[in-house]
Amino acid sequence: MNALIEVIRGIGASVIGGVSRIGYATRFLFTILAHSGTSFMRPRLVVREVYQAGVLSLIIVCMSGLFVGMVLALQGYETLSRYGASESMGVLVAMALVRELGPVVAGLLFASRAGSAMTAEIGLMKTTEQLAAMEVMAVDPIARVVAPRFWGGVISLPLLAVLFSTLGVFGGFLVAVKLIGVDSGAFWSQMQASVDWHYGVLNGVIKSVVFGIAVSLISVFEGYDADPTAEGVSAATTRTVVTSALAILALDFVLTVFMFRGEIN
Amino acid sequence: MPCVGAQNPCRIPLRPVGALPPVLGPKRSARTSLKLMHLSVKTPIKFKHKCYFYKKSTLSIIGMLAFFKYSFLKKVTRQFARPDTIIRMSSAADFSSPATAPSHCEPLVELKDVSFGYTRTRKILSGVTLTVPKGKLVAVMGGSGCGKTTILRLLCGQHRASSGEVLVGGQSVATMDREQMFAHRRRLGMLFQFGALFTDLSVFDNIAFPMREHTDLPEEVIHDLVLMKLNAVGLRGAARLKPSELSGGMARRVALARTIALDPQLALYDEPFAGLDPISLSVVGQLIRKLNDALGMTSVLVTHDIAESMKIVDYIYFISDGRVVAHGDVPSIRASKDPFVRQFVDGEPDGPVRFHYPAKTLVEDFA
Amino acid sequence: MNKKIIDLWVGVFVLIGLAGLAFLALKVGNLLSTTEERNGYEIEARFDNIGALKPRAPVKAAGVVVGRVESIRLDGKTYEAVARLHIFQQYKFSKDTIAAVFTSGLLGEQFVGLEGGGDSVMLKDEDQVKKTQSAVQIEKLISQFLFSKASESPTPAASATPAAAPAPTSATGVKP
Numbered sequence: 141m142n143a144l145i146e147v148i149r150g151i152g153a154s155v156i157g158g159v160s161r162i163g164y165a166t167r168f169l170f171t172i173l174a175h176s177g178t179s180f181m182r183p184r185l186v187v188r189e190v191y192q193a194g195v196l197s198l199i200i201v202c203m204s205g206l207f208v209g210m211v212l213a214l215q216g217y218e219t220l221s222r223y224g225a226s227e228s229m230g231v232l233v234a235m236a237l238v239r240e241l242g243p244v245v246a247g248l249l250f251a252s253r254a255g256s257a258m259t260a261e262i263g264l265m266k267t268t269e270q271l272a273a274m275e276v277m278a279v280d281p282i283a284r285v286v287a288p289r290f291w292g293g294v295i296s297l298p299l300l301a302v303l304f305s306t307l308g309v310f311g312g313f314l315v316a317v318k319l320i321g322v323d324s325g326a327f328w329s330q331m332q333a334s335v336d337w338h339y340g341v342l343n344g345v346i347k348s349v350v351f352g353i354a355v356s357l358i359s360v361f362e363g364y365d366a367d368p369t370a371e372g373v374s375a376a377t378t379r380t381v382v383t384s385a386l387a388i389l390a391l392d393f394v395l396t397v398f399m400f401r402g403e404i405n
Numbered sequence: 406m407p408c409v410g411a412q413n414p415c416r417i418p419l420r421p422v423g424a425l426p427p428v429l430g431p432k433r434s435a436r437t438s439l440k441l442m443h444l445s446v447k448t449p450i451k452f453k454h455k456c457y458f459y460k461k462s463t464l465s466i467i468g469m470l471a472f473f474k475y476s477f478l479k480k481v482t483r484q485f486a487r488p489d490t491i492i493r494m495s496s497a498a499d500f501s502s503p504a505t506a507p508s509h510c511e512p513l514v515e516l517k518d519v520s521f522g523y524t525r526t527r528k529i530l531s532g533v534t535l536t537v538p539k540g541k542l543v544a545v546m547g548g549s550g551c552g553k554t555t556i557l558r559l560l561c562g563q564h565r566a567s568s569g570e571v572l573v574g575g576q577s578v579a580t581m582d583r584e585q586m587f588a589h590r591r592r593l594g595m596l597f598q599f600g601a602l603f604t605d606l607s608v609f610d611n612i613a614f615p616m617r618e619h620t621d622l623p624e625e626v627i628h629d630l631v632l633m634k635l636n637a638v639g640l641r642g643a644a645r646l647k648p649s650e651l652s653g654g655m656a657r658r659v660a661l662a663r664t665i666a667l668d669p670q671l672a673l674y675d676e677p678f679a680g681l682d683p684i685s686l687s688v689v690g691q692l693i694r695k696l697n698d699a700l701g702m703t704s705v706l707v708t709h710d711i712a713e714s715m716k717i718v719d720y721i722y723f724i725s726d727g728r729v730v731a732h733g734d735v736p737s738i739r740a741s742k743d744p745f746v747r748q749f750v751d752g753e754p755d756g757p758v759r760f761h762y763p764a765k766t767l768v769e770d771f772a
Numbered sequence: 773m774n775k776k777i778i779d780l781w782v783g784v785f786v787l788i789g790l791a792g793l794a795f796l797a798l799k800v801g802n803l804l805s806t807t808e809e810r811n812g813y814e815i816e817a818r819f820d821n822i823g824a825l826k827p828r829a830p831v832k833a834a835g836v837v838v839g840r841v842e843s844i845r846l847d848g849k850t851y852e853a854v855a856r857l858h859i860f861q862q863y864k865f866s867k868d869t870i871a872a873v874f875t876s877g878l879l880g881e882q883f884v885g886l887e888g889g890g891d892s893v894m895l896k897d898e899d900q901v902k903k904t905q906s907a908v909q910i911e912k913l914i915s916q917f918l919f920s921k922a923s924e925s926p927t928p929a930a931s932a933t934p935a936a937a938p939a940p941t942s943a944t945g946v947k948p
């Protein structure tokens with residue numbers, strides 16, 4: 141009986157803890173937005189973070205995009221050729237990439253490549269009292285350290301997602317046209333006929349912007365909130381990757397419901 | 406101990422200290438000020454408080470322009486006034502009876518019956534009262550975990566005292582609003598326990614950091630200023646290195662240069678000697694003394710290195726269990742018969758500070 | 773690393789990102805069609821029922837895409853659906869062209885089919901297609917089939933009639 145009460149108490153505590161953490165993170169987001177003036181007045185701060193988060197993630201994102209596109213084309217061929225519709229491979233690859241895989245997979249890669257780095261960096265700055273030193277120098281660490289990283293992430297992820305999709309389509313093209321021998325004209329024309337600018341491309345970009353905000357917020361929040369110890373930083377980094385992945389997938393579902401409902405009707 | 410400047414035990418020559426106008430003499434400072442004035446017509450430095458200029462001014466443009474001329478003149482006069490200030494302090498700070506010295510001079514920092522605890526149950530400080538006079542170098546000593554660092558945190562406004570008053574320049578730190586706290590911290594330099602250098606910036610950029618954040622000085626002026634500060638700590642040659650390429654002693658000196666980057670009124674040093682070899686240790690110690698005198702600063706030094714601090718400080722407070730247990734100037738501490746002071750100065754393993762952590766009696770534990 | 777190099781790399785990154793977006797928009801999607809597709813003329817066709825036709829659906833003649841459905845609206849007076857069709861410049865159709873809503877395959881998307889006539893006068897910008905044929909609605913087809921089947925059950929031979937001419941009043945029927 142006591143053990144049961146303990147379990148319920150534990151669940152309750154973690155629920156309350158989780159909810160108040162979400163509240164804290166939301167407050168943190170507003171704090172970042174309120175202190176973003178510095179980032180816009182001194183774009184160089186943000187440029188540096190775009191370099192750290194975006195440019196350095198370029199290779200992994202592009203390579204993954206290429207391979208995902210190639211695999212999609214190969215797997216699609218299996219099914220589509222059965223119905224004699226292997227020309228639709230372009231549609232399959234492009235639709236899947238632009239709408240879903242581009243933003244989602246790029247977001248996941250970004251969380252584990254750049255987000256974890258952000259968390260570790262800010263957490264370590266906290267541990268080594270660099271943030272406290274800034275504060276004592278009358279420099280707001282949120283304005284100087286956190287906000288530029290946040291904006292760097294928000295700018296980088298949509299660009300990375302677009303490149304992921306582009307390279308994916310190119311990979312699909314390589315496999316479908318060069319390897320399997322689908323007619324190149326049919327590949328492109330079918331793709332263009334089915335992928336709509338608004339429903340396909342634009343919604344994909346909107347998704348990646350939302351994921352960029354979510355992942356960047358989680359990364360800087362976990363870093364800023366990390367326990368100033370070695371384990372604290374390592375736990376925060378892990379949490380960044382796990383929470384980001386969950387947030388991306390959950391947000392993806394919500395956004396998809398909102399965005400593509402109109403088209404299903 | 407007649408005066409601060411004259412009783413200088415340091416062997417490092419006083420000349421190349423990094424305070425721009427005071428040590429360079431009026432001629433150069435006039436030139437620099439003219440240069441500054443000339444430049445600031447093009448890129449107006451925005452003023453928020455009388456003597457300090459800020460980049461992030463929220464003042465309206467009209468207010469700024471109206472304020473600008475007045476504040477700038479004020480700043481220039483302040484720069485000019487600095488050498489005299491030092492002379493005045495060196496001659497005026499004559500303590501006839503050193504044991505009661507602090508109360509004689511105008512105090513810059515006062516702690517009045519201050520208590521503080523991170524949690525309600527466990528008190529770190531309980532009823533600490535201490536005074537730091539202007540222009541003095543005061544050490545706060547005690548064993549590890551006795552609340553020394555907490556005192557510094559209270560002074561720089563990272564924590565607020567749960568009771569009692571923390572006054573800096575006559576102003577209570579606890580009641581400062583955002584703007585005042587900003588101004589307060591702008592007048593303050595703090596050296597963190599392990600330096601807290603920004604690891605992603607070079608040595609040069611570390612010292613330029615507070616200047617770039619708080620001033621609109623053109624890059625060439627910052628360049629000169631930073632090299633002067635680095636020269637003062639003897640590391641001008643290391644400007645391009647990264648903090649990870651420095652030895653512990655060098656990193657501490659760079660942090661010291663960053664602490665004095667904006668010529669603070671009050672410098673706080675948190676364990677500046679921790680983990681340094683004897684040579685670096687005495688270099689850092691003498692720099693602290695020299696900078697304090699040359700820049701006319703007031704310094705609070707938190708340390709447990711009794712031998713080094715006896716060489717450089719003016720006055721010592723001993724803290725134990727969150728209380729001031731003894732205080733006095735260096736000769737009186739040396740001569741003191743107080744058992745705590747004796748244990749601390751002589752480094753006895755057992756004494757008023759117990760060797761054993763509070764526990765049940767041996768008989769009970771081994772029963 | 774040098775600030776200049778960081779700037780350069782970030783610049784390259786942003787540019788190729790935007791180039792990727794342009795690629796997705798133009799080559800993968802259909803934000804801007806080719807110039808010959810953009811140039812063209814618009815005609816209107818009135819249908820009793822357009823079924824599930826949507827804007828941007830293709831307009832085909834003999835299976836070749838010759839244009840796109842620009843917009844669809846309802847005429848409040850006649851309760852007819854008015855579809856504006858954007859026809860590419862290089863295709864000309866005669867005045868007596870018939871426009872019909874077809875379905876590609878059994879369950880595929882719907883498109884507008886144009887069947888050229890023999891008139892020597894060609895359709896111009898803002899012209900109306902006189903003869904239209906509405907979409908075939910499977911529900912109506914089935915219900916009519918069942919209805920006639922039920923009412924005419926004594927004479928099974930007659931049940932074939934509705935299937936041959938499914939909607940005598942509205943569903944089909946070429947308007948004059």
